[in-house]
Amino acid sequence: MSLEDTYRNPFSDYNANTMNIKQVVEYWENPFNTYLAEISEEDIKWSKSPIVFTGGRGSGKTHVFKYFGIDAMKQRAETNNRNIYDAVIDEKYIGIYIRFDGPQLQNMQKTKVEEEQWIIIFTHYFELVIAESFLTSVYDLLCAKSEPDRAKMNTVVQKYEELFHVEKQDTDIEKRYKNLVNTLGEDINYVAHFKSRAAFGNKDFKPREIYVPGQLSNTIIDIFNAECFPDLDINYLLLIDEYENFLDYQQTVINSYLKFYNKFAYRIGMRPYGFHSYATVSENEFIKEGRDYRECTLVTSLIGKKELGGSFFEFLKKLAEKRLRSISYFANKDLTDIKKILGNKEDYVCEAQEIVKGKKTHFDEYIKEIKKEYKKNNIEYTITDEQMKKLEDDTNPLYEVQNLHLLLKPNTYDYVLKAFNDYKNGIDSKEAQKYKNDYLNKYKLSYVFILCSIYKVKYKKYYGFTDYAFLSSGFVGTFIELCRNAFQRAYYNDSDQPFSKIISSDIQTLAAKDVANQEFKQINRISNIGDNLLVLTRNIGTQFRKRHTDKRIRYPETNQFAVKGIETREAQKYISAAIQWSVFQQKKDLQQESIGKSDVIIYTLNRVYSPIFQISVRTRGGFNESYSYDDIIKMATEDTSNIEVSEPEKTIETEDDYHQLSIEEYLSDYE
């Protein structure tokens, strides 16, 4: 069998909107048993209360929703040679997945039709869509009972014909059922035609029937359940995706369903800050988290940290394994561990060697800074070239940078030499322990960024499973896209023997850059506010970049920021939009702004942008940039990249200082 027959990019088909149902089931990896432990599958299936899932594009919302839809249940039943009817009895739920598209909803406004009338039209439309989707979804169930019962099906069809005021046109039950579905489809299309007409003066809305809230949605389940599952408590889920696409008044309508109608158990998917309205149609009633619905986020900011069930790392690894196993090229070669294809983690020493290429320019650069520092502290610089040579290590430029960095702090030459030699020779001294801790736990990656800066390397490398997991920033879709891009490049680079070895760091870096650029470009196009968000992101990223190229490494790998002070509406508008569109991510809990300071809300840039700004993908904690709300407005409207980063009040020096902080995503398997 040729390569073309067996190879396909295992990470194509990454968008759940386009996956067929077989892929939805095949590629499913349960996040609720690993990194999203705050909610369980059982909650999703059986809780009667509404649940709101938040997450940006790529967080997996659509995949989750489709997985809990009845089509996926049918697919699983088929795979296990089971009847769908029996599967529903076992699982005790039926999920109806509905997606309303944004352009459709956007046009249900204005065009000389008053909002009050749009509310009526939209409610009518909403009822129809629920009914049509429900009937389409449960048809197989009606036909799939273990003991076919035409009388029961006839009863259901008859009652639906009465409910929808559709005349019986045939004796054949299947045809009558299809006629019901088609009639509802035509009723739905009437609304689309109305929208087209209304924009040109014809505002008469005269559908076949006008449905009011609950008229269909409350009754269709009762009719169906009474005949099919009369003695069972089946939970009927209504899975509504992309809630942020609904206009304010539309959300008001649907919020009312969440609050007042409970035949369906609502599962709502949306981006963060996707609620435009918490109002209901009842003037004094609002929906409130905790009381009327439960909220759960599908994105974790703790990439490496283990949650109760496992970490995001483990989840990604298993997900990748499933995809690799589904392609015969990889399955046959037993190449199903993504770490073996991407590599596990970066090799900073190798990177450093490639950057310096045997040169010692970093010595020259640091010596300039050391001399300045010594002069500032009234210390005479007496280190000779011969002495400096003892701080060299041709096998590992990172040791050299560490030595120079320690001198710059300032530490005495003798101290630095002792620490270095003790460490290298395995002598267990206090200096060696400190040297080891600095090297392994604090600064190693920072040294690579410094070398990139000194040697004017255009791009720091981003490669390995660990980096890719971090770049994904908690979004499954981003991880899949990174892999897709890397695999595509690897295949074209070596189509004779692709993946015979680990995909090169260069190829993986190109893939990471490409994805970063694509995502970054899209910021500009975010509705209403994109140009400001682009400027804001660029300015903040540039500030982080400056920290990364600070030879003193006062704040290693700074990539988080706090916003404090008196909140302004304009600034909050930018921040909320940035979070909604996953440009920023907000840390779950309050954290210290910096050492010794109060707890505040901390934000990060979406880590996928890291290759653009050449910054670390991890979070070391310790220091966070701090901005006022006025700073945010300024950075959203002007180019502030020329503004120097502020001088620190205190440099983090001691190991104790670091260990006092809550260092997130600290990888226990990193070193």
Added chain:
Amino acid sequence: MNNKYLFHMQRLDANNSINTYDLFIATLNNREQRSWGALRKLSEVKHVHIKTLIVFDFKNEFDAVRQEYEKLEIRIDELFIVDKRNSKHDIIQDSLLSLNISKNATVGLDVTSIPTPHFFVILRVFYQYGIDPYIYYTEPQDYAFTEAISSSYCSMKGPITTKEVAGYSGVTVNQGKSNRILICILGFDDDIMPTVIDAAAPEKLVAVNGFPSYYPKYKDFSQINNIRILAGNYADRLEQGESSRRMYYVDTRNPFDAYNLMSLLDSKYNDMCIDVVPMGTKPVALGVCQYALEHDYIRVVFPFPDKYGEGVGKASKETWEFMFNRLG
């Protein structure tokens, strides 16, 4: 009775046979000289008479070009400037519907500088009136790139919102199914199509590329700038096109070729809900528009920007006259 259509397409020059227009619509500005293309050509024809000229002036630019307007050697009885000073929604429809245009009126429409979704709306009004306008388009001598790379072309600035074009909402369900397919007429902008696709979320995509390009040097731009659709992370939903390529081709200058392609795709995907996003050249968009007018189940979506680009075409080349002629 079934209407039959013949197409009409010719270069506009001094031999133009139309002498009197009851209504003529254009957008005139000094950013793009070709916005004057049709009127200048008509100036060369003796005794052209326009009873009512409507200028859509949403950027309030007409005052700056009034002198130039007054030099036109065309007899114009009435001039209406439609601007946003008395800002209303649906301003295009309102202004045209208030005119009570006769079905037998001779109407000219220069789409050169009218944004695509706007002329879709204008044509919808005329369709409602039963009028077949003469449609004019002036090709650019060249395109404006802010930098020497293909990705610097920018017809739309900043944030965009993908919406249905008014009057072209299509259908939501087709034969009991709501699966959607999006026909992407590729343009030069390199970062817009993904946003439209994310908003419309179709299950399948069809890529349509204009060919030949106006100039050989641009022949690959639309493909390069839409690489994500053709070979990147959106390519998994791309349908097979012609001759094993994942693309269809359409004549860049000929709206009737675009019309025929829409007919072909409609037949092929008649069990799906069809959406189309008409980036690409105006003649192609025109053909798409005509097809969508006649088949109201086709939905037209468009990325509406906060701001359109300053002027993407440079100077003027040929001016073409089109008409979709209903014979009934």
